[in-house]
Amino acid sequence: MTTDELLETLNKIQKYKCETQTLEIKAAKLGCPRRLYDTLSAFSNQEEGGTILFGVDEENNYTECGVYDPQDLQKKIVEQCLQMEPPVRPLLSVAEKEGKFFVSAEIPGADISERPCYYKGQGRLKGSHVRVGDSDEPMTEYEVYSYEAFRKKYQDDIRPVPRATLSALDRTLAEEYIIRLKKEKKNLSALADEEIYELMGITRDRQVTLSALLLFGRYPQAYFPQLCITAVALPGKEMGEVGQAGERFLDNQRMEGTIPEMLEQAIAFVRKNIRTKTIIDPNTGRREDRADYPVTAVREAILNTLVHRDYSVHTEGMPIRIIMYPDRIAITNPGGIYGRLRVDQLGKLQPDTRNPALARALETLGITENRYSGIPTIRRAMADYGLRDPVFLDERGSFAVILYNGAAPDRPLPDVQLTEKDKALLRFMNVPRSRQEVVAFLGLQSPTYAMQTYVNPLIEKGLVRLSIPDKPSSQNQRFVCAEAAEEKYKNE
Numbered sequence: 001m002t003t004d005e006l007l008e009t010l011n012k013i014q015k016y017k018c019e020t021q022t023l024e025i026k027a028a029k030l031g032c033p034r035r036l037y038d039t040l041s042a043f044s045n046q047e048e049g050g051t052i053l054f055g056v057d058e059e060n061n062y063t064e065c066g067v068y069d070p071q072d073l074q075k076k077i078v079e080q081c082l083q084m085e086p087p088v089r090p091l092l093s094v095a096e097k098e099g100k101f102f103v104s105a106e107i108p109g110a111d112i113s114e115r116p117c118y119y120k121g122q123g124r125l126k127g128s129h130v131r132v133g134d135s136d137e138p139m140t141e142y143e144v145y146s147y148e149a150f151r152k153k154y155q156d157d158i159r160p161v162p163r164a165t166l167s168a169l170d171r172t173l174a175e176e177y178i179i180r181l182k183k184e185k186k187n188l189s190a191l192a193d194e195e196i197y198e199l200m201g202i203t204r205d206r207q208v209t210l211s212a213l214l215l216f217g218r219y220p221q222a223y224f225p226q227l228c229i230t231a232v233a234l235p236g237k238e239m240g241e242v243g244q245a246g247e248r249f250l251d252n253q254r255m256e257g258t259i260p261e262m263l264e265q266a267i268a269f270v271r272k273n274i275r276t277k278t279i280i281d282p283n284t285g286r287r288e289d290r291a292d293y294p295v296t297a298v299r300e301a302i303l304n305t306l307v308h309r310d311y312s313v314h315t316e317g318m319p320i321r322i323i324m325y326p327d328r329i330a331i332t333n334p335g336g337i338y339g340r341l342r343v344d345q346l347g348k349l350q351p352d353t354r355n356p357a358l359a360r361a362l363e364t365l366g367i368t369e370n371r372y373s374g375i376p377t378i379r380r381a382m383a384d385y386g387l388r389d390p391v392f393l394d395e396r397g398s399f400a401v402i403l404y405n406g407a408a409p410d411r412p413l414p415d416v417q418l419t420e421k422d423k424a425l426l427r428f429m430n431v432p433r434s435r436q437e438v439v440a441f442l443g444l445q446s447p448t449y450a451m452q453t454y455v456n457p458l459i460e461k462g463l464v465r466l467s468i469p470d471k472p473s474s475q476n477q478r479f480v481c482a483e484a485a486e487e488k489y490k491n492e
Helices: 003-016 037-044 070-081 123-127 141-151 171-184 193-199 210-216 259-273 295-308 356-364 374-384 420-428 435-442 447-460 483-489
Strands: 023-026 050-054 091-097 100-107 129-132 135-138 229-233 251-255 276-280 287-291 320-324 328-334 391-395 398-404 464-466 479-481
Touching: 003 023, 003 050, 003 091, 003 100, 003 447, 037 050, 037 070, 037 100, 037 129, 037 135, 070 091, 070 100, 123 141, 171 193, 171 210, 171 356, 210 259, 210 356, 229 259, 251 259, 259 295, 259 320, 295 320, 295 328, 295 356, 295 374, 295 398, 374 398, 420 435, 420 447, 435 447, 447 464
Parallel strands: 023 050, 229 320
Antiparallel strands: 050 100, 091 100, 129 135, 229 251, 276 287, 320 328, 328 398, 391 398, 464 479
């Protein structure tokens, strides 16, 4: 950070008076803060890193108090950075303003292969933190494990199931799979079935694996009761709303069995609970029955959850959930995005595979292509149906796909006077934009200020709509100009 950039940051702090996802403020007027470890960990564990700025007293209305001694402060910051694992290498800068000194420490995001970054004095489990808004929150045990699982390439899909024996499998299904393997992979045809079992993850050290149970088990849920799908159809747009007769659910079902069986049951549940409209083609007079959602998109979304959910001991007690609202379907699986991929890269870059043996077996069985085409297929099917883009949410310990059955209705435009900046922002939002994109477009630093001053008033007037209306504060939220507003202001 240059001197001018540091001084500009100080000016913005006085303007917005808040911390952010990437900015932490410390006074350091009387000495170096004794515990920077939580923030050092949290910034290191996010892709964009973050900056700690010393010399501003947040508790005293963000007064610019200056630091006690810039040289000694830098030394003590580095000392604390060396107490982290892996060690943090901050970029330190100093600036003077009105006779007072200010210090900034830019903390780079650690490579995912080195996360979680944690304070050695507390250990990996207690010393790892994650940034949530302007707060440093302890990582959950599962979040810590997920980094370790990626780094060490754990294969939870082929972990042995101690209680299960080969008698737990439907041998006919397993034999059909072996026949397919031998036909497709000539190098396996000369091997004994027992050797193929070991090589292809049906057994591991002669014990039946989780993958084998999920593919060929007579009743997998006898060993893992929650490795299933729970599905509900709700009468209202929020969980807890009841119908006219006081009913909480319109339908409620638990899907069990193998992955192919659960997939079939889940698709049948959705088909049963979605509305079907009859459309008459005005040109041909032909009748067409049209469901609220393209079944192709629904199938891919459910299959993705079954293939890519986390099957570790940390999540084996959590089912996949399908919640059908009148206006949307939410499909949630345990385990966030695996590896280096971010939500905005889904369907664009080849991802790391969490359950490679399971995915390979389902490819052999003809259930999935295993060519990373699921997300593009969902997007294309929804677009071909004339529906809104699907929404993907990667939250702490879970991943969700939300499919909407129509474009969000736009309210009639109010008769309001808009500034040129408002109109420019509406034109910028002709495609969904993230908070970061909006902040950058406005030339601001504080998302809070940008939302309160510019975006929220447009939302209240019906000029901007949310991509995830039921989760306004979601980090994956997108803001898009309402269709009527776009038409009105696109040329102004």
